[in-house]
Amino acid sequence: MNWLMSAALVCSASLLMSCKNAQVKDETPAEEPAAKVVSTELIRTSQSWDGVELPDYFEGRPELVAVKYVFPAGQKLGWHHHVAMNYGVLVQGELTIIGLDGKTKVVHEGEAVVEMVGTVHHGENRGTKDCVLYMFYLSQKDMPLAVQHPEIPL
Numbered sequence: 001m002n003w004l005m006s007a008a009l010v011c012s013a014s015l016l017m018s019c020k021n022a023q024v025k026d027e028t029p030a031e032e033p034a035a036k037v038v039s040t041e042l043i044r045t046s047q048s049w050d051g052v053e054l055p056d057y058f059e060g061r062p063e064l065v066a067v068k069y070v071f072p073a074g075q076k077l078g079w080h081h082h083v084a085m086n087y088g089v090l091v092q093g094e095l096t097i098i099g100l101d102g103k104t105k106v107v108h109e110g111e112a113v114v115e116m117v118g119t120v121h122h123g124e125n126r127g128t129k130d131c132v133l134y135m136f137y138l139s140q141k142d143m144p145l146a147v148q149h150p151e152i153p154l
Helices: 002-027
Strands: 063-071 085-092 094-099 104-108 112-114 121-124 131-139
Touching: 094 131
Parallel strands: none
Antiparallel strands: 063 131, 085 112, 085 131, 094 104, 094 121
16 A cells, blocks of 8 residues: 555646646747837927917916816817916817817817917817827916807807
8 A cells, every 4th residue: 555655646746746847838828029118299389279379377276177178070169368377188089179260179089188278269079989089288286177168169
């Protein structure tokens, strides 16, 4: 019996070592080169999209605000203007921005845009899929991000 048990133990140990070695081989990933960080400047400007020079910074403590906007297909944002400078990146869809003076800017997926300051405008999604826009405001405490103009019909 001792001989039979010893043989079984040796076979079991041998089998376990084979399985363990197989697992080590399967779990060890092939060495891949490390990915590098890629930096792509999207925009650098001192003008809004309509070519107007941006105003000087406010005096006092800044308040930075980041907002994600989702425009469903076919939807429009009402007429408004911004007091603070703001810019953003369109990450999905296509956004059309229209100034009260009729100037138009179409922002495409992946593009950056610098909004008008003090000029009445609105945005609309004329596409068939949701438009997703991330905007960054250089504001101050208690300052509205936008001043609405409901008296102007779309």
